[in-house]
């Protein structure tokens with residue numbers, strides 16, 4: 209049944225077609241650990257019902273309406289109980305929708321996915337089950353604990369630590385687990401760790417057995433505590449570990465000493481505010497995750513097309529009249545060349561022009577259009593670009609694809625060098641009206657470690673938005689991308705802690721790593 213395309217359904221009207229429900233495993237937390245099939249399902253969904261363990265960053269992959277079905281804690285959000293979820297899945301599919309039921313880890317590992325699948329099967333609703341990486345394999349891998357090992361463990365048991373102790377016939381057989389020659393992994397057991405350990409010990413498990421608790425596995429807050437089984441509850445309490453956590457018992461835990469890797473990342477556990485426009489944050493977000501940090505989106509400007517395209521269009525019609533086109537941002541490249549395509553023309557119009565890019569990111573954006581920059585200055589600043597161009601543009605017709613706002617240094621230098629300069633606004637950079645509520649809340653409670661300031665206008669924007677939100681940046685350190693940016697930050701009343709040597713986001717992140725090292 210699973211992959212059969214939806215057929216005509218028995219919905220109320222009788223004419224619409226039954227949709228399909230995908231029970232998708234979201235993986236353990238790191239958004240990179242979603243399967244390709246899961247991604248496809250999210251991309252085609254009309255509705256996503258996701259549970260409390262799912263990383264909300266995954267919802268960036270879908271255009272669908274997304275609703276959270278359960279919440280830990282009581283913050284006034286509606287909580288659907290399991291029967292309601294089951295009824296909803298059937299009703300939405302019968303109404304012709306493609307529904308993704310997104311669950312943390314694997315949908316069938318302590319996830320009630322089987323119950324939902326059974327309801328769908330009984331209702332005749334087509335469904336597919338997309339497995340996910342379950343917390344045990346993922347958290348163990350990120351903690352450097354192999355669940356099986358040629359010399360240390362030949363079997364694995366995934367056990368619920370949540371069993372109601374008052375149950376008459378307990379399903380978890382602690383006598384069997386105590387004698388189990390392999391790795392034990394308890395899900396949902398943090399609250400009852402004392403009870404679990406004492407039951408294992410009284411059933412005869414060696415108190416010296418290596419053991420660990422992995423908290424928030426695969427997430428930037430991952431923390432692992434290791435101890436002997438007997439000492440584990442105390443060690444976990446002392447470290448203040450929080451849910452979601454797994455308890456792991458077995459010889460394999462000792463491998464961690466040699467192969468722990470994720471927790472060695474230089475920015476693990478730190479949060480870093482990304483001030484770029486949201487549409488351009490993906491690259492920086494990815495690099496932060498690689499460094500172990502948690503990215504926090506806090507844009508100061510948004511990029512929009514010019515209010516009217518008529519000026520751009522008329523310049524595009526005369527592109528062959530320019531000797532040089534100068535690009536000082538990725539947005540400038542996209543603004544000019546994107547529009548060139550949209551009006552029905554193509555890159556052949558550039559065949560007479562030489563191209564200058566202010567830095568590697570801009571040059572890369574050109575390369576994305578299969579264009580090679582003829583000139584990239586050694587230092588990625590307007591002054592350096594103006595200087596590098598200075599000797600070559602006397603009498604030349606130069607087009608600068610620029611933002612609606614920016615510094616005047618480049619046009620001054622080019623005109624002084626004798627260029628015949630035309631400035632063309634190809635995109636607007638507009639101030640955002642406020643930061644997301646989650647970001648403000650973090651700042652208000654001092655839970656943001658760093659903010660990256662990647663241009664003078666962004667530095668001013670951070671000062672403005674902090675003022676609007678009525679928060680101070682006292683417990684947050686600021687990293688600046690360049691001296692010009694640092695100066696703008698200071699003028700706006702901000703204190704810069706570190707400055708990049710290389711004026712790129714990579715340089716900025718390297719400065720943070722050095723400061724943390």
Ligand code: SAH
Pocket residue numbers: 236237261311312313314315316317318319341342343344347394395396397422423424425426427451452453454
């Ligand atoms: N279906 C999920 C498990 C749901 S039960 C899966 O396959 O992973 C919820 C339990 O999973 C939590 O109590 C915790 O024990 C474990 N868990 C989920 N995500 C985790 C994470 N990122 N780190 C550690 N444990 C996690």
